[in-house]
Amino acid sequence: xxxxxxxDAFLVKSYIEGNENSLSILINRHQHRIYxxxxxxxxxxxVAEDIxxxxxxxxxxxxxxxxxxxxxxxxxxxxxxxxxxxxxxxxKNKRMPKFExxxxxxxxxxxxxxxxxxxxxxxxxxxxxxxxELIKELPEDQLEVLVMRIYKDMSFKEISERxxxxxxxxxxxxxxxxxxxxxxxxxxxxxxxx
Amino acid sequence: MAKLxxxxxxxxxxxxxxxxxxxxxxxxxxxxxxxxxxQFESFxx
Numbered sequence: 513x514x515x516x517x518x519x520d521a522f523l524v525k526s527y528i529e530g531n532e533n534s535l536s537i538l539i540n541r542h543q544h545r546i547y548x549x550x551x552x553x554x555x556x557x558x559v560a561e562d563i564x565x566x567x568x569x570x571x572x573x574x575x576x577x578x579x580x581x582x583x584x585x586x587x588x589x590x591x592x593x594x595x596x597x598x599x600x601x602x603x604k605n606k607r608m609p610k611f612e613x614x615x616x617x618x619x620x621x622x623x624x625x626x627x628x629x630x631x632x633x634x635x636x637x638x639x640x641x642x643x644x645e646l647i648k649e650l651p652e653d654q655l656e657v658l659v660m661r662i663y664k665d666m667s668f669k670e671i672s673e674r675x676x677x678x679x680x681x682x683x684x685x686x687x688x689x690x691x692x693x694x695x696x697x698x699x700x701x702x703x704x705x706x
Numbered sequence: 707m708a709k710l711x712x713x714x715x716x717x718x719x720x721x722x723x724x725x726x727x728x729x730x731x732x733x734x735x736x737x738x739x740x741x742x743x744x745q746f747e748s749f750x751x
Contacts, residue, residue: 535733539726548719564721568729576738577745 520586528575539568542587546594553598563601567594639704647689649696654689657682 520538527534546567551560570593574580580589628636647655656675660666668686672679697704739746 532730532734536730539729543726544720547721551719561721561725565725565729569732572729572733572736573747576733576736578738 521582521584524575524580524582524586528578528580535572538586542590545587546590549591550594550598554601559601563594563597566597570597642702642704646693646696646702650689650692654685654692657685658689658693661686 520541523534523538527538543564547560547564550563550567551557554560554563567590571590627633647658650658653675657671660671660674661668666674668679668682671682675682677685735749737748737750739748
């Protein structure tokens with residue numbers, strides 16, 4: 513073990529002095545262990561490849577800048593860099609979640625129809641038709657305000673101008689229209705939910 | 707099932723040759739220039 517560490521230290525020193533072949537030896541010597549470590553965390557070959565590359569880019573830049581402190585711990589140092597980059601990877605993914613597609617790509621995992629399906633659409637149409645029939649039971653003045661507000665999407669100011677009553681009266685008629693509508697629904701035990 | 711997680715399989719895992727070659731070329735191309743207390747990176751093609 514000490515022999516290997518000494519060799520690493522020698523190779524690092526040699527690399528810093530300009531011997532590019534030393535880096536090749538270091539990478540070949542430790543690539544399996546570092547790559548396996550990264551893969552064991554991310555379980556994705558492409559991601560592992562990227563992190564392995566980023567790890568050694570960092571190693572190369574640090575060594576060339578002369579900022580590496582040789583303590584005979586080259587491999588633990590590289591593993592620490594890889595570990596930090598794995599953490600960065602998961603942090604980044606947490607902020608920007610991706611769609612996972614292991615194996616066959618399924619377009620419906622990224623696309624969905626937000627509209628109602630045929631069955632729900634039929635139920636919705638039935639409920640709306642029932643409500644239209646129910647509101648006919650309301651007194652004329654309340655019915656008029658409710659239709660203008662709900663079906664014609666008019667404001668209470670517009671309703672008051674059209675019907676010639678105050679806004680407060682229009683609001684009151686709307687309130688009583690809803691109260692009476694609920695009473696009719698309860699009286700007939702109707703279920704008007706989708 | 708145990709064979710899937712065997713030590714042997716993990717040891718065989720290694721990065722692509724292209725990745726290693728990229729790193730070696732990156733290293734060869736990278737030059738660090740120092741001016742006073744500043745360091746500059748440059749790439750030689």
